[in-house]
Amino acid sequence: MKVLQFKNVCLNYYSDKGETVALENVNFDVNEGEFVSIVGPSGCGKTTILSLISKLLTPTKGNILLNGVDITQINKDTKDNFIGYMFQKDQLFEWRTIFKNVTLGLEITHQNTQENIEYANTLLKKYGLWEFKDKHPHELSGGMRQRVALIRTLVLHPKIMLLDEAFSALDFQTRINVCDDIHTILKQENITSILVTHDITEAITMSDKIIVLSNRPAHVKNIHKMNFDKSLTPLKRRESENVSKYFDIIWKELNNEKQGI
């Protein structure tokens, strides 16, 4: 089932310097439970796509459909269509305990019912953070903090999870472990996810599908389906021969784009 559809989406920016065409006829679909990565040259408009999905921007032309309904027609306050967002930094509130960070969204949306609090507790237990629930973020490691950031979003039952360079602030070893963790959690909870990244290997090992964007104004240059055993985690996928094969193809595409070929 198609959860998200981009249909000829265009976006123009206006500033003192004039008008910039950021996206031009962007078309792609995302199916339920799918993990999709978006890669492309720097500044091509990858994060712009996430801003459009989370309704922080409105398309100049074209339609974005969420479960078949135009996103502009969906009331922002509708709790059933929550779009989760994970940033480069975990953006935890340092003055709140881990539990208070996790339940932040429930407070904002006035959903802190017994049932939802129980769900938050279940997620904290399930993903090894229960003992830390009364600690403050500075007492946790980088990987644990990212897990807290993810659970903070999961308690709101997101329809789609957007990950904007969500792992790039971590050191290499932590990053690989966190990718593994987050991927496992998202798959277990069957959350449709879209990752924006510069790291091709990360995209290959985490995704079911990779969307390659062109230079600005961005359009979809290619869409690659990843052929891995579904039971493999990103860390295990790194051992597969397919990784280098996909890497070569996507690397060449991005390089050609950089050179304007």
Add this chain to the structure above:
Amino acid sequence: MKNKEFKPKYSDGYIKYIHAKNRRKAIILFLQIALLISIIGVWELLARFDVIDTFIMSCPSKIANRIVTLFATGNMLQHSLITLYEATLGFIIATVAGTMIAILLWSFENVRKVVEPYIIVLNSLPKIALGPILIIWVGVGTKAILAMDILIMIVITIISMLNAFISVDKDKIMLLKSMGANKWQILTKLILPHSIQEFVSVLKINVGLTWVGTIMGEYLVSKAGLGYLIVYGGQVFDMDLIMSSTIVLCILAALMYFVVAMIEKRILNKNKR
């Protein structure tokens, strides 16, 4: 069987390090006290041996006597309480009003852009220059003193708090927006708690400025208070009175700073980062 108490074992090197650290602390405290006693002692000796003129320089024993006499007659207490009342009230009004204005300016970006240049000009203006205007507008007496005091603190409070509000990470705001937060929720869940450290800094700045404002106000218009005593002492060339009032002022300012430091400790403990 008797429960054995847990005693952590430390290495000799660590014990030596702790001892050296404590010794250094004690030496610094001793030197601080010794410096004060030496200054007072030398001053007293110079006065006793007529090296300095006590009419112009006064001396510690005369100042101490004067403070005791003034407190015994109730004069010093009355003047101190008046100044303390003005300084405390001005401090509270300026801090609360300045923070409220900063919240309004954060909430309405266009208003902020309109008033920003005026705030900058007001900040660089020596507030004492507005003294005569304040006297004409609010009259002489406590009102004018409070107005001067508030004027000195409010602009810096607005600027500091506003800077703290707008320095909040944009992604944190975006996170709350993605959850559907409204402006009030962004303010109460993020902006205010994020700015608590800056608020404590403002409290510490204002606790110093409020005495400047109050004394300046009392110089201009008052008929009572420590500022009045100092001005009066100057007019009648009573150096002991000037020095006594200044010392009481120092003690009151230090006490107020101590109270604010206690508040800071409580606030920061509550908002562990």
